Amino acid sequence: MQVLWNKDCWCVAVVMVFFCTLGFSATVRMPQFAGSFYQSDVSQLKSQVSNFLKQQPRYKLSLPLVGLIVPHAGYIYSGKTAGFAYALIKDKKIDTVFLVGRSHRTRFLGIITDDRDFWATPLGNVAIDKKLVSDLVVKPGFRVDYDIMDKEHSLEVQVPFLQCAIKGNFKIVPILVGCENKEELDLYAKYIAPFVGKQKNSILVLSTDLSHYHSDDIARKMDEKAISTIESGKFTRILEATSKGEFELCGVSAVYLGLKILSEITPIEIRFLNYSNSGDTTLDKSSVVGYVSMAIFAKEKKSLQKKEKDMLSKTQRQLLLKIARETLENYLAKKKLPELKIDDPSLLEKRGVFVTLRKKGELRGCIGTLLPQEPLANAVRSMAIQSATGDPRFPSVTLEELKDIEIEISVLTVPVKVSSPDEIVLGRDGVIVKKGFRQGVFLPQVADETGWTKEQFLSALCAHKAGLEPDAWKKPDTELYIFQAEVFSEHDF
DSSP: OOEEEOSSOEEESOSEEEEGGGTEEEEEEOOSSBTTTBOOSHHHHHHHHHHHTTSOOSSOOSSOEEEEEEOOSOHHHHHHHHHHHHGGGTTOOOSEEEEEEEOSSOOOSSEEEOOSSEEEETTEEEEEOHHHHHHHTTSTTEEEOHHHHHTOOTTGGGHHHHHHHSSSOOEEEEEEEOOOOHHHHHHHHHHHHHHHHHOTTEEEEEEOOOOEEEOHHHHHHHHHHHHHHHHHTOHHHHHHHHHTTSSOOTTHHHHHHHHHHHHHHSOEEEEEEEEEETHHHHOOOSSEEEEEEEEEEEOOOOOSSOOGGGSOOHHHHHHHHHHHHHHHHHHHHHSOOOOOOOOOHHHHSBOEEEEEEEETTEEEEEEEESSOOSBHHHHHHHHHHHHHHOOTTSOOOOTGGGGGEEEEEEEEOOOEEESOGGGOOTTTEEEEEEETTEEEEEOTHHHHHHOOOHHHHHHHIIIIISOOOTTGGGSTTOEEEEEEEEEEEGGGO
16 A cells, blocks of 8 residues: 655555555555644654643542543644543553544434544554444444545544553544434434443543634633533433534534433543633634533442431531521512522532422422532522422412421432332332433332332322323333432421
């Protein structure tokens, strides 16, 4: 094979490389974007990426790292931000990297992957996990298309970072998405997740940039909203918000698919690492592109039994109840909220929480959030207002009746998927049932208040909360999640 090389690019006549001494021929995807998105000179590329990898990680790896969200612009613009992510895997042993990106130039249904032997960069060849790819392409919607893959930069630009960061040899599995259809992406995630779960020392790299061609101030506001939404773990919300133009991710389907794959395997936690935009390099703030790097960790599955160290103190409980009461008093009286000053770290942790209102013992409102989306103290305030004014089962609470209402707060652990109803312990566990777009939840205290058996509990949850058949919980396509709650009310004090 003849390769024409200069300092700007590689020009390739064919993609067949012959290894005569080894007695076989190998197919190679040659670099398409060396000399444009990143340096084509070996020494300059090594030096540039090595400098990017000197960024100091914000987190010690106390939790298993399972994924990275990284930008894919030219290195002079986004390389430093990408370096904050790749620094987390510097000198780590990783065997398989799943590269997930969104096609920029072609819309298509399904997933495109690559069954060639290697991807080349100026730094050398990286092997494709052909066995894994061959198992994937037999799944509905998966196929190989060299033409579309070779025109896409968002995956290729990650490879030199991986070559410089990872210790030893590794293989890649390229995954290129062509649409943003949620149902389609959910299906592909279910196909891919078992393969990811079986790979030891694997990681997902999700490639995306943020907003495009807005002024710096507008871009930063949009990008901040995008980052906070990703951090919250609201996967579906990412797709909805980008479709409505609330913020922009050119790789939104890649991010959604990757997070969905990982969440099928383990509870995950997403943490922000670094943000920049092209204006930081060009100094032109009139039209910029945003970049972010984030880390995705596998949460440790905590013991389902409550631990004393995880409990809130009496003082902390009383303060949360006071916040809820004062919030309702001020909001119902004048639609204004008192200033919230909290310095207790436990009350500033993001937690899921429900606020329940009872009037003379009868339910008057109950609304909450299952996932940790905002600091506990703020969440109590938000859910108190929602319970009083937003529960569709009741009219809004009035200021006059507030004196007759008792406030109860349930602070939640992160929901964990269970494989069987046998794992559910009534009175200890709250339960979420999910099938398709339908979902329902019962708090742990429902079992104690009703005296139901487990079958009655789950049947009522399906029928009355999720709008499903009463026996839906018995079917294999219905998902069950459990969580625990620390419950306390004004009555306790």
